[in-house]
Amino acid sequence: MRRAISRLKPLWLVPILLGALLGVLGVLDVVPDFVAAVPPPVIVTAIALGVVLFAVHPRAEAHQPHRMAAPVRGRWAALNTPGQQLPSHGSRFLGQYAAVDILRPTTPATPAKLRKAWRNSTPQEYPSFGEAVYAMAPGVVTATWSRSRDHRARNTWQSLVFMLVLEGSLRSVAGRAALLGNHVIVRHADGTAAVYAHLRRGGVAVQKGQQVGVGNQLGEVGNTGNSSEPHLHVHLMDRANPNAAAGLKMTWTDITRSEEIEPSLAEIAKQPEPNAVLSMPRNGEIFEA
CATH class of the missing domain: 1.10.287 (Helix Hairpins)
Incomplete structure (x- = not known):
C-alpha cells in the first residue's frame, strides 16, 4: 500500500x-x-x-548493506551519511533512506562554510566542482537530467536561512529535478538502482539506455538542485523509480578510512547512532577511494 x-x-x-x-x-x-x-x-x-x-514513503525489509564500489577517486569527506545515522538525510523521500553526501576536503582557498557577505561563493571556488563521478556497479542508465544550472553556494547567513526555511521545501514539491539537480539513475542486474545527484551542467557523460560498467564515468560533481555547495549525493534504491522506491543500505568495498575529521565538518563529527551502517564513514570522516 x-x-x-x-x-x-x-x-x-x-x-x-x-x-x-x-x-x-x-x-x-x-x-x-x-x-x-x-x-x-x-x-x-x-x-x-x-x-x-x-509524506508516505516505501520501506525496505531488513537487509545487509549492498557491497559496491565508491563513486569517486582520491580523498573525500562524508556528511549526512548512513555511517552516522538512519535515515541519513532525515527522510525516506525519493528513496534517500541511506543516502550519503561527499565532498573534497577543504584547502586554504576553499570558501568558508558560512561567512558575512552579500554574495555567495561561486561553485568554481570549491575543490569538489568538476571532479569525476563513476558508476558504483554495472547496469543500464534509466534516467538522466542535465538542464539545471550550477548556482552559487549557500554560504552567507541570508542565503542559508532562505535555503533552510523556504528553498528546500519549494524544491521538494517542485519535482525530482529541482531537488536532485542534474542527475543519473543506473539500474543494476539485481533490480536495485543508484542515484547520482547535483552533477555539473554539461558534465553528464551518459544517456538513457546506455550500458555502463563499474568504474565508468557518469558525470562530474556540480552544484545543482538542493545543494549548498558542490558535492556528490548518492543513494541506492530497490527500484529505478524514486517516487516508488525504498532506500537501501550500501557499503563501499574499495575505500580506506582514516578516522581523520575534515576541519570544516568537525562540529557534526559525533559518535555514530546505534542504527548506523558502521562500515560507512561517519559525519566529517575523511576516506580514500
Whole structure:
C-alpha cells in the first residue's frame, strides 16, 4: 500500500500546489468567484489529504548493506551519511533512506562554510566542482537530467536561512529535478538502482539506455538542485523509480578510512547512532577511494 501511494506523488502534489496558489490569490484578494464558492472545509481537507499522502514513503525489509564500489577517486569527506545515522538525510523521500553526501576536503582557498557577505561563493571556488563521478556497479542508465544550472553556494547567513526555511521545501514539491539537480539513475542486474545527484551542467557523460560498467564515468560533481555547495549525493534504491522506491543500505568495498575529521565538518563529527551502517564513514570522516 505504501508503495502504491508513493508512486502517485505527482498527483498528491496537485492539491498542495493549488492550496499554495489559493493562499497567494487570497493575499492579493483576487480569488475567482467559482473558487470562493467552494466550502472552505472542502479545500482544507483536500490540501491536508495531499500533504499526508505526499509524506508516505516505501520501506525496505531488513537487509545487509549492498557491497559496491565508491563513486569517486582520491580523498573525500562524508556528511549526512548512513555511517552516522538512519535515515541519513532525515527522510525516506525519493528513496534517500541511506543516502550519503561527499565532498573534497577543504584547502586554504576553499570558501568558508558560512561567512558575512552579500554574495555567495561561486561553485568554481570549491575543490569538489568538476571532479569525476563513476558508476558504483554495472547496469543500464534509466534516467538522466542535465538542464539545471550550477548556482552559487549557500554560504552567507541570508542565503542559508532562505535555503533552510523556504528553498528546500519549494524544491521538494517542485519535482525530482529541482531537488536532485542534474542527475543519473543506473539500474543494476539485481533490480536495485543508484542515484547520482547535483552533477555539473554539461558534465553528464551518459544517456538513457546506455550500458555502463563499474568504474565508468557518469558525470562530474556540480552544484545543482538542493545543494549548498558542490558535492556528490548518492543513494541506492530497490527500484529505478524514486517516487516508488525504498532506500537501501550500501557499503563501499574499495575505500580506506582514516578516522581523520575534515576541519570544516568537525562540529557534526559525533559518535555514530546505534542504527548506523558502521562500515560507512561517519559525519566529517575523511576516506580514500
